[in-house]
Amino acid sequence: MAVWLRSARKFRRCSLMNFPNKQIWARANASAGTATRVLTAAVLIPAVVALVWWGSTWLVAALGGLVALLALREFFSLGGRLNLQGYRWWTSLCALWIFFQQWSVSAAQSYQVGRNLRLTQAPALVPELPLELVFFVFLLGCAATVFALRRPLTDALGDIGISSAGLVFIVLPLSAVVRIHALDVLGPKLLLFALLLVWVGDTLAYFVGRSFGRMPMAAQLSPKKTWEGAAANLLGSAIVGVALFGWLNIDAFQAVLMACLANVAGQAGDLLKSAYKRGAGVKDSGTLLPGxxxxxxxxxxxxxxxPVVWYYFRFLLASRF
Known part of the structure; x- marks a missing residue:
């Protein structure tokens, strides 16, 4: 054993002498990380595109609910580092209720885009319940849990807060993808538009920020984010608007404006998540997606x-009949 340890130390010293430049190792690790990132995206993106284009809205809602549950799991895991446990099972159940509600209450509506294209949503399968009722029932459940466990309210407020934040900041806005996809004819196109403006913007921000980023955007939240990367992110989304306005059958200016507003909101969401991770003292929210x-x-x-894409379309592009 002693001989083996001496040999291992000698090999390590020789390796360090042969590769003295730490920058080489850093570049190699960065290249490996980029390759892993690209490979993961190459697998996931076609699967998501196929789901949106050929899948039914109930399948989008079901898988969207699953994604929301996984995101909530990571959200609560980060909260645990801040000594905030939350009511995980009850919050997850209400999250699924929100996605089911968004799918089932696509009330019969008509929209007109431009001069010719008319869109309709399928009739509701169950009576429409306002989302305010979902949150009211959620808070009642939290109160009942506190009472059943006989916890002091001062101890429970943090758990109620993080559970509410999970619904407000993750589940409710993410469920807008169901409302978008439910639109007949245009729904899958509009959802792909929302996905592409995020993907293209993120990709340009990643590579431009790494290569040319000099001015930190929010060093206290995310040291690697730069204004150059943010500008590239916005430009990427604008390019998507220019490229797809004809496919969506809407005005070019409206498509670009919708893409840019959604991009700004998306970057705000990125910073919000970075602030939460920073508070928890971690770099990534999880390890499920390599790279x-x-x-x-x-x-x-x-x-x-x-949500920006959904409400922009609903209130600024569509005329209800």
Missing amino acids: HGGILDRIDALILAA
């Missing part, structure tokens, strides 16, 4: 971008 971190790391921009 990307966790689910929350991957959907942080979409969480706030999707």
Whole structure:
């Protein structure tokens, strides 16, 4: 054993002498990380595109609910580092209720885009319940849990707060993807538009920020984010708007403006997630996606971008009959 240890130390010293430049190792590790990131994206992106384009809205809602549960799991894991446990099972159940509600209450609506294209949503399968009722029932459940466990309210407020934050900052905005996809004819296109403006923007921000980033954007939250990367992110989304306005059958200016507003919201979501991770003292929210971190790391921009696309279309592009 002693001989083996001496040989191992000698080999290590020789290796360090042969490769003295730490920058070489850093570049090699960065290249390996980029390759892993690209490989993961190459697997996931076609699968997501196929789901959106060929899948039914109930399948989008079901898988969207699953993604929300995984994101909540990471969210609560980060909260645990801050001594905030939350009511995980009850919050997850209410999250699924929100996605089911968004799928089932696509009330019969008509929209007109431009002069010719008319869109309808399928009739509701169950009576429409306002989302305020979902949150009211959620808070009642939290109160009942506190009473059943006989916990002091001062101890329970933090857990109620983080559980509420999970629904407000993750589940509710992310469920907008269901409302978008439910639109007949245009729904899958509009959802792909929302996904592409996030993906293209993130990709340009990643490579431009790494190569040319000099001015930190929010060093206290995310040291690697730069204004150059943020500008590239915005430019990427604008390019998506220019490229797809004809496919969406909407005005070019409206498509670009919608893409840019969604991008700004998405970058805000990214910074919000970074602030939360910073407080928890971690770099990534999880390890489920090699090269990307966790689910929350991957959907942080979409969480706030999707509602912008949905409400922009609903209130500024569509005329209801």
